[in-house]
Amino acid sequence: MQMRKRSMRAAAVLSVLALTLVAGCGQKPGVAQLYAPGAQGVAPGQPGVPGQPGTIPGAPGSTGQDTVPGASVPGQQPGATRSGGTAGTSGTGGTGGSGGTAGPGGDGGSGPGDTTGVTDKAIKIGIHAPVTGAAAFPQRSFENAVGVYASYINSKGGINGRKLEVLFRDDKFDPNHARAVCKDLAQQQKVFMIIGGAGSDQIDSCARYANSVGVPYVSAGVHETRPGLGPLSQLRTYYAASLTYEQQAPLITDLVASQFDGETVGLLVASNDSLDSYFGTQQASLEKAVGDNLEFADRVPKNIQSEAPTIAAQICNSGVSAVVWNAAPSGLINVTKSMTCSVRFLGPGNTNGLNIVAQGGCPQLDDAQFFSSFPQLDKINKMDPNFEPAYRKKNGGSNPDDIGIAIWGVEKLVSQILAAGGKDLSRESFMAAMDSGKTFDNGVYPQVNFGKSRFGGTAMHQLRADCGSNRFLTERLNVR
């Protein structure tokens, strides 16, 4: 009996201890400051942040923003890009994070800028992509792909004398997890900038987070806006290195109009809310070009499972010659497997690793045309002869795949921008290099120019599925 009383007392003491500790430590403002040193200072003070009221309607006091903030902010941010008011978001010692954005304004003389992740010897950058999870890509593909260009450029002496160091994180194809790994990259690993590898929701989520902590973020173009969260273009640190879905819509319409003149076509877009804007744009554009020949324009479920036969039947019953498709690739495979007719699929480059789709969707997918920011294996050696040897060298001779090309391309592009950022590289100078309107041509991606907007793509490569070889081939380069 006594023992039990004692154990109860011990528990009581413990919980009291817990509460005191919580009360004590919780409030202690310096905790994080003490242990999160370095130039970044993201977590702790966040003095500038409360100046963004209205992000959460009616909750002006919720300074909870510090770690989250910008993500919900975009609506408020447009003007701020240049005003320096956002500097607080990154808390980078008031360098006026927008110094670069403003171009001529420079750094305002308050020091070298934010040099997190940059030392005299190395530049540390991060990249996230799905390896496990629902729409997993082969783990090895990304592991092999990441760092190929970095080791290539490092063997050539690096970027302005600095070695490029690339950290890779698996985002599990989950926006929530993507945000967590980006937080890890930005705040714990303290990388200089982050690259989004694949997956539009993951890219969206991470881009908004990166913006909130002032970390530059580069990815392939995805959607432009998302209801409730606002346009990606208003993120101060976000840069899309290829055309967005919306920007690709006219290209797709041209392709449809030129190949299917007088025939009926359909449009199927996933019901993801991020694709609302693309759906509207594409539908309007197709209606304008083909008029009544647009037989149907519908949304399909995000994950097409038991619905696949119904969608297949709808396509075949409508008698269309072509379907513009922008939904999950695995869904496309499932639908083609239930189809009794053959139609041509076309669409924007929605994701890396198209060859997986080709392997799954053939033969129904024959001649499907998709846009892409990078060429396929058939053309890469002509466009960039360094790729294949570098890939084989890093990966013990294994054969390159299209994910390898995609990552090579984006690493190469980032390296060019880093080089343009100058010897005194900082996040400001990095972003200034992009904002300056300089055209970057890495020979893999179509030319990129961020002078006009954050969506820096100028063209796309056009791919065609070849079911003879079960892969996509590069049909045309630099379609505008």
Next chain:
Amino acid sequence: MTDTIPEAPEESTRELPPVVAEQIDDEVEDAAPFRPSVRGWVARGLVWALLAWVVFALPGNFLSPFQLGVSDVGHASKAAIFAIIGLSLNVLIGYTGTISLGHQAFVGVGAFVSAYVVVDMGLEFWVAVPIAAAVGGIQAALLGAVSLRLTGLYFALVTLAYGLFAEETLFGITAFTGGEGGKNVPRPLGFEDDFAFYYLCLAFLAAVLWVDWRLMRSKGGRALQALRENPRVASSYGINVKAYTLMAFVVSGIFASIGGALLAQQSTFIVPETFNFQLALIFILMTVVGGLRNRVGVVIGSVVFALLEEGTLVHLLHLDGILDSTIGLPAEFFGLVIGPILLLLTITLYPGGIGQQVAPIAQWLRGKKLDLHAGKVTEVEVNDVRA
């Protein structure tokens, strides 16, 4: 939590027979009264201090040789939240013997309601948590009222269907969840920082532990124990089986919602697809592996699984290289493959779970003799006679 106290004044609890495991200890105690020596007390004190250091100081980087970063402490917060969810499930599986295969829906409802209150209604987190808890409780009450007339396995099936329904249909309502792009959830004032937030989670965990502990000592708790052992006998003693099961269900729903609300705050961002069926299965794994009806065990089990899921545990123990090179198991898949195998080993070899394995240490820490056979449970299985 306040209304349970009048029900269970301290005097009455002392006299009542407590949980089975402790009863055994009482007998041992009577046979050979044991008092640790001074050295024994010092040793115990040191271990207590070490434990307190790991839980309280280490994640906050106090008196610590390690420099934990924000995402390390983020994992720690997540572990604390998982422990809350594990306790919630323990109320259901452990105390009532009914199983919920849709617990991801309960947690998700808590998360989204809290996020909705904070973001869309613009109220404080401190208001959002009670609201989320209330909604979670009501939801559990509704589902329970409709389906608790079904027996064990059928009930499990209904929760499974409910989980999938919530996942696909409820969480698909954009106005409520913010769509698949998710929603940003700002943390409460004073806890924006990851380190501070960890202590907030810890406080909630302590509160849930306390409520759980008091509740089990109350009339309702004793009734639950009785009806788990045998509902028919219990009802013949005048225990309203359905009412008490429903009560447990509601308590579980409330705990789960609190866990969900914290989860939303922890990642400061929630998306519907987080709350999938796999998550529900992980919740069950961690509770059963932890050891049903054993709070310490459930907490440890939940922490282990929370860290397994992130791969953190593997990194902490520097196992990634070894596993990858020996059996070609990459760290990403560690939780997926090892977790279920742990579960199978637990239920076949150690039905008492981690709680059983750590029982000797727990006993020793409470000032008893180190008895390797302490906590040995011959039959811990849930006796759902109704199934």
Next chain:
Amino acid sequence: MTTELGIAVVNGIFVGSVYSLVALGIVLIYRASGVFNFAQAEFGTTGLFVAYVGVELWNWPYWLGLLFGLAGAVAMGLATERLVINPLRNASRVTLLVGTAGVALAAIGIQFWQSNEQPIRQMPKLVDGVAFQPFGAAITYQHLITFAVLIVVALALAVFFRSPSGLAIQAAQQEGTAAELVGISVRRVSMMTWGIAALLGGLAGVLSGPNLSFTAGHLTFGAGAALLPGFMAAVLGGMRSMPGALFGGLLVGVIEQFGNLSIFGYMSGGGEMMLFFFLLIVLLLRPQGLFVRKAVAA
């Protein structure tokens, strides 16, 4: 609208025949071990992955690959019985349920890990091509074969349960001790039941796999999710009736397709909602199942 409904019914029946196969296995095991076998669908996915290895990776003839897949499923069933069910034979049903869920999760984990090189996979169909197209819905030969297999399996099970082995199974299920006394080995009967159930699961897997692309956990919560529908079908049959499970599967398939009718609307999860409310209503109004006349004492 008639077309759409027609498509839903036709697709529902053929998707439902997979559910029926899964449901038959669930009922079989419930009658033998009194457990809701959450690994039933995973027997199918495992069989499918094993068949895939045979057919696609080792280039075996298709029939050999199928047999290999079925053997893999049966092996998994027997291993489950020996390693999990038998040690837990005195445990409660909920513990057993957690055990089978653990088996399923372990299998899924291993599939994820092993299939990571190429996460999205596909198998050729047994016979390619479309047999006919009512309302424009494609009825493939694969669908017809699946349906035929279902009928054959159901008939075979009916015959089997009248044979001595089948009677032994039934005896052991009803009263284990008494069965032991008259010389029936409960152990062998249990293994036989799990073996047959795993075979049914394997059939569901290898026959439905080629209809879609598949990933790890395909029949549990992947594109070909048949676990919950299978359970519903079994519940419709009162958990003990074989014909009930068969018709239940077909019915659930059709109902799920009705839920998908709104698919081009803006509502998500129509199928899941239909299934949830349908299950709730059936369980509340007729807990003994739709296709049985009176409740059987459990």
